[in-house]
Every structure is written in C-alpha cells, then in structure tokens.
Amino acid sequence: MTKRQSKQPVDESRRKFLKYSGAALGGAVVGGVIGGLVGSNLNKSAKEAPTPQESEETPTARDQDYNHALMFFSQEQFQTTEAAAERIYPKDDNGPGAQELGVAFFIDHQMAGAYGFNAREYMSPPFYKAEASQGYQLTFKRRELLALGLDALNEYSEQKHNKKFYKLSPEEQDAVLTAFEKDEVDLKDVPASAFFAMLRNLTIEGAYADPLYGGNRNMDGWRMRNYPGNQMSFTEEIEKEEFIKMEPLSLRDHLQTS
Template sequence: MAKEDSQKPQDESRRRFLKYSGTAIGGVVVGGVIGGIIGSSKKKTLTEEQPTKPETPIAKPEKDYNQALMFFSQDHFLITEAATERIFPKDDLGPGAKQLGVAFFIDHQMASAYGINGRDYMMPPFYKAETSQGYQLSFKRRELLTLGLEALDEYSADKNKKAFVDLTPEEQDLVLTAFESDEVKLKGVPASTFFVMLQNLTLEGVYSDPLYGGNRNMDGWRMRNYPGNQMSFLDVIEKDEFIKMEPLSLHDHLELG
C-alpha cells in the first residue's frame, strides 16, 4: 500500500503536465496554445493529403493503325480511292470501296511480295499470250498498277482538262470504261489488263479479312451475311434454317486466345 501511495502524486503530476501542455492521451488534441498549433498543423496536413477525385477520362476516338500508306504516293492513293469507289460504289445495300478502306488494302498488297510477283517466274523471254493464259507480261504488279494510275490521270487531263479525282462520277465511269475496252493505249501493255487487275484487287479488298487493310469493320462481309473466320460451326452446321452470325476476323482470335 505504501508503494502505491508513493506513486500517486507522480501519476497526478504527469496527468497535470499532459493536460496543461495541450496534448492528450490517445492522440486527441485539446485546447491551449500548443494544442492549437498542433491542431492547425494536422488540419492543414489532412487537407493537403486529401485525395482528389479522379477526373473521368475523355474517350479518345479509336485509331486504326492498319490504315497507313506503305507503297502509294498520296496522289496515287487518291486516284485508287476514286477509281475503286466507281468499281464498287456505295449504295442502299452498304458502303462502297472508299468507306471499306479498299485503297489501303491495295497499297499493302503492292508493298508485299505479291506486288513484286515474288512467287512468279518473271524471267525472259516474254511472248504475247492468249487470253486464257492469264498474266504473261514483264511488268511487276506494282509497276503495272502505277503505270495505269498515271495513265488514268493523263487521259482525264487530255479528255476533260481535269485530274481523275476531280471528275464527276459519270465522267470517271467513262474513263474507266475506255480502259476496260482498250480504247486507251498504255506503254507496252493493254489498258484492259490494268483495269481487270484493279477490278480484281477492288473485290479482294472489299471481301478480304480486315487484317489486310480492307473490309473495314467487316462491313463487306455483313452485306453478304458472311460469318468470316469463326472458330467452329459445330453448333449450327446441322440446322436447316439459315443462321445469321456476327462475323469474326482473324484478329478476333488473337484477342480471344
């Protein structure tokens, strides 16, 4: 008991010191000069450290980095875009070649091994071929396409005093028809050979997998109700009725995988 009594004044003295010094047990701030300073400091710190609400990010428009020129000059690209739009124009059934990105598809093809006939035998001698023998010329595809595009512009300037891209759709049709029927003379190659190649490339760009630059958003497939590159048809293959499916690209399988 004597020991407990001897500690009592010391405990009361400690409590008195804590009370009048402006601090408090358990971290609770009390009045007084020191308490006011500490309280003000803590309030300021809490205000500064208060996390601000993150702003809602502004949705950025999606970019298609596949839509980039690899071979064409800007002028050749615009001529191709205008010519393919007349071969496959926009109508009530869906978008045309321009909206489907066909000119980008053709550009990418010309930048690839296909454009330089990488898998074809291209050594001389070269002979005039029959129509049934297909392509038998010394021109590489990219050379033939460039020659034809420049000829479109030159013929338009001679005939209409305007560049091909500045012609009306009806005038562009007449120019393309002149090439299709060999009314135009190209340098060492029938104009119809160029036209047929451009026509084939246009249709390939409309219906190829979007991975290759054309058929933007798979809208070319949607016009035909074509399902694209599905993983499997096991669940629908035995059904009698037509099953309309949302098309899938080869790129979709990379995301699913």
C-alpha cells in the first residue's frame, strides 16, 4: 500500500452567506463539517469577538486547537486510525505522510459531522443486496462502519500478533490491512473490504482537503502536488503559457482577511 491583513468585522449579509453556504461547500469537497465550523465561528456578533488586545491567541492558534481536538474517536480509535492512515499514505521522499498531515483528525471530524451520520442519504429499510456499481448501500452509518472496522483491526491484530494494530511493525500492519482489503476478515455481516475502501478514501481526502477540515496540515499535501488551493482569482496568470507555481491558500485565509 503506497501512495504515490485586515481584520474588520464581517458584515451581516456576508456572515449569513458563509453560514448557509457552508453545507454546500462541505458536500462539494467531501460532505464535511464546514457548515458547523464556519457557522459556529461566524455566528457570533462582532462585539462578542475578542479584539487582538483582549486575547493573546492568534486566529491560527485557535484554528489549530480546534483542528487537533477529537470529536468522535476514543484515544485508541484515534491511534489505530493514525497508524492505518500512515501505512496507506506513508511518508517518503516526496513529502510527509498521513500522520504529519493530520489525516486522523480530518477523519475524526468527518465522522462527527453530517457525513459520518449519512445525513443526506436515504437510510431506511427495506435493504437489498446492491450491485458493486451502486456504491455504498450498507445499513451502517459511516461512523458505525468505521468504529466497527477499527475495533476489528485491533482484534485481528491481537489474534495474529498479540498486539494492538498501532503497536505492530509497519510490515505487520501492511499484512493486516491487506487481509481486510481482500475480505479475509469476518466483519459481522459487513465486507471487510468496504471498511478498508472507506478508510483509504478518507485518508486520501484528508491529505488533500482544505486544512479547514482538519487534515492537509500546513497545506503540505497541496504543496506536494503544486496545487494552489483556494485562490480567489487567476486573472493575472490565466493568459501565461508557462507553469506558475503559487503559494497555496486555504478557506481559512479568506475568512481571516474578510
């Protein structure tokens, strides 16, 4: 498994736009929690927000605290996710791996939000066996499937190696993940490969999603791809024929300068 400033108060109309467009943005990226994040950050009036003189915390520091706070995982689930994601997207000569990019925090935040609850999907019975081309059709919510799979990773690891998954060697972790990928593990009426596929997709999303969601720390995932991130305009570059390398910008950068 291998990979590869102005700080004036925001006017009320812009505040409402950001609050109610957050859910749409989240769905476009990975169905994330930007609606809750942006809404909770911007729903306070300007007079309630501390001024730079009232607080020594910078916006970046507050955002980092938020992004590195667990919302769904237990500590063991977090450690297991972090270890598994690192094997799926390991550090190499191209750049940092999933652990340095904060992918496990991204996954945690996704499971705590609407995406983890399958809030925008029909989840009522009757349930029928789906064709492979129909995508996710299980009765489990994503957060339930992920928790079930993480517990199974540790149970299987203890059966095979007498250790929790996150305490295994990289080679042993690869073997365990491969067993899940090939459906060699019984996962309580759920294909183990379904759990592995979801974990793999979430890992890649966490490496490249906007840092506002908790992963892609310092935009290093984008830098490895020379991706410019969320630039507001390309009017000065669009006519140029040569490749232009730009310092990436995140959604947070625009929120802080609004």
